[in-house]
Amino acid sequence: MRLSTINLQKRLSTHSNQLPLWFTLVAAWLAGAIFLFALAPHGFWPLAIVSPAILYALLVPNMSGRRAFIIGEAYGMGLWCVGGFWLYTAIHDYSDTPTWLALIMIGLMGLGMGLFHGFLALVFNRMVGKQPFSFAALWVLQEWLKTWLFTGFPWLFVGYAFTEEYWLSSLAPVAGVFAVSFVAILLAASLVELLLRRSSYAVVSVLLLAISTSLWLVNPQWTKPKGTPDLSVSLIQGNISQDIKWLTQYQVETLKIYAKLTRTEWGRDVVVWPESSIPMFQDEAAGFISEMIEMANATNTTWITGIPYKDKAAFNASTDKYPPFYNSVIARGVEAEGLYKKQRLVPFGEYIPFEGVLDIFPSLAGSQDIKSYSRGSDQQSPLKVREHNIGTAICYEVAYPDTTRKNAIDTDFLLTVSNDAWFGTSAGPLQHLQMVQMRALENGRWFIRATNTGVTAIINHKGRIVKRAPQFERTVLRGEIQARVGNTPFMLMGNYPILIIITLLLLISYFGKGLTTLRRRG
Template identity: 40%
Template sequence: MDKLLLALIAGLLYPFSFSPWDWWPLVLLSIGLFWWSLNGATARQGALRGLLFGLGSFGVGISWLHVSMHQYGSTPMWLAVPMTGLFATVMALFPMALGWLTVQLGRRALVFVGGWLLLDWLRSWLLTGFPWLYPGYAMIDTPLAELAPWGGVWLVSLITVASAVWLTELAKRRARREPALLLLAVAGWVLALVPTSFTEQYGDPIPVALAQGNVPQDVRWQLTQQAATRQIYADLTAQVSPGRLLIWPEAAITEFYQDAGTFLRQQGNIMADQQGALISGIPWREWGSDGAVYYNSVTVLGGGEGLYHKQKLVPFGEYVPLQSQIRGLIPFFDLPASSFSRGRPDQANLSALGLTVSPFICYEILYPSLVAQRSHNSDVLLTISNDAWFGTSAGPHQHFQMTRMRSLETGRWLLRATNNGISATIRPDGTVAERLPQFQRALLETEVRTVRGTTPFMHSGPSPVLLLAMAMLAFGRRRRPMGSTSD
């Protein structure tokens, strides 16, 4: 089979290992095929095959981006699709670099595995980062996910790629040439299968409630919708049983706190009078010497205290890079709420009903190190979001899948409240306790538990795994290149 076609097919298969399809064996198959396609390649050919793999994987895997541009950003389809394709092409440069690097350093399996991990990590922060479609996320419902408390999604990804490459070498009857790779893969699976527990649940169950307003995205920011939105969440609050911690989603009320404060404090008092508490996402406005500053925020409105401003902002969604040059070019660059500022990194967690709650707004929950750093003294994790921007596409399901990994990495319960789904509670082992169906206005009343203790990943972050990946590159580079053969 032509190696270019093989690389493209591998990339096209890759996204189907993630939610909503969850065909996790495909992550092993697609990575293995990509590795296979590099056999006999020159460095230039390796780069081209990596580019094709990336175009296939990101072209399918993040195709849902065009929904927000076209359906809610007033960008015509003829422009939204090429813009999404351009972004996928930029992301494809990372596997392109992997293909080139692997061949340039002798097509060693250790180079491929270590390089994959390092390039994924680079993609997580370069130009604000796009931490999407890491191999480890596809393994969330397999035994390998038990590595997450040790090294986060990074370690799960490393062992996933190592396993895929070794199985491919086994199929080609060349596995004996990669003893170090076999040792790594086996050690990873053995560690994953050994029962370990770094945190423990204690105390009585905590009654919580998640409000899912299901306000249509195409009208929720309109001034004429504000009164109706207030009524939706007031009605949901009125249904909550006494003594619960109620969560409203990201920007539940599409008004600044400073404009809707009376209504919000009233709703908070209703919950406090019932020995409960209310936490809500809300846009926030402050005035400084240079004028108004806006934040995407979450605050405790009753039964506690605290205010948190989002740190990790979505490019073009919450802020516009080079806005003085590109604002006004197309409607997508002028979306509502696209002028937010970043919150400070030293903000305190929230306090509600005597609990310490670590808050994360939408995109932030995708950053493993950020979540690990802010979770040390927390009893429970909280993320609020609005995935209505992406309609019925795979985007919200991928987002939810990645959210579950944060529970595993920190060994904590996680509350997730969204505008139209997926709202859920997630156990410390990453499994879903209860969830609401998408695209329905509903209230979920359930219970979670407080947790004490910390995981190794919370202390070390990705550093040990990154050092291991760099050592693999160095070890693979020092070895005499393996002779290439054609298949």
């Protein structure tokens, strides 16, 4: 047994080039691809350990920077082409894109997003010591970069695989999803080190797991009930097909569907309609909105709905092509007020990046057919509902940990509205729901989620799904939610603690490798 372990260590350490490059790339691609099954709806979390462990094992041997980069790129392509394949439905089914072109676009997306792991592998190979701490630190760094670089696409984080594994996700209220990712990756790399008979790293991993498990066992209550009666809520799921949702001739029918579903819900404390459930601007639906407000007031109900909001008052004819408009949520009815404007917009879906460049082309300049949503301020007041403050996130805003954290400050519970009809029966909507669970856990708040086609759900402050509606059904989800007060450590400090830790680890690893190199030369 000892001889076989020594032989394994030698093969990994000094003879990497004996493995054909094509074999290594296939292994890396498959390692990235299997990560999908660690996330919802599959939930086989051990693959969130196995997948990065394989990449670590492939990168440990001595190799050129070029080889390391393409191994990382192959892993990233497998991760995104498979884990993000739900985008195919939106591209192919709802954008009239031919199958071959949609597949090419998914491949290009994987190629682009794979660069994050490509550069991770390059830096790991050339600039820092090859050990679990630097690997885990680089992994978290690239996850964090995905929250803002090139507008951000914060998806497929390792920490999400452990959302309902509280022996590890108990770290989330303390330091966020990145802390969960860090410990998981450290554990994955340490398992490889165990095979190499370098157990010191495993000791530290076990220690961090012990801390996380202790938090789970002790079960600290970072937030507490406000002491007010629970609110009765009704979440309306209209199940409007994306094919017809924005068709002018179907707009009135959409309003009728939501009004009919809500007819039996007036009298509840809060009724919530999903993102853009009113498929027209507020001035175009003024009469209908007035009717809903009258009904809400008459039945002592608060009504919250998603709606495109046009701000005519902010329009300047000399500088603007059209009045700014926003993907918004409004609160109306009894003891309700507020307007929330979406901050994180979807590139090409809600706005055209570098739209001003189009003015260079005469055929496109000033085109009124090309319009972008405006971005809401990052300093918005929460919605007011029955003496409670509600933090709001629209659609994929909830994928941004820091945006949701800021919106959660000084609130009693959280709300997200979404329209995931774009992604059909793919894993996308379920991965999206899993992120909402993590945000609830990070911020110690109940989260209500109203969607067009699902998954509509009520989630408690521990990230557990209390109730959920079936997907692709026209239905109403009824439940009770608890207002909570107080701040989790994550709400107070955000990502700063984990970012400071990984920065220190990378600096230590960088200078440590430099000193080792100097000693060898000396």
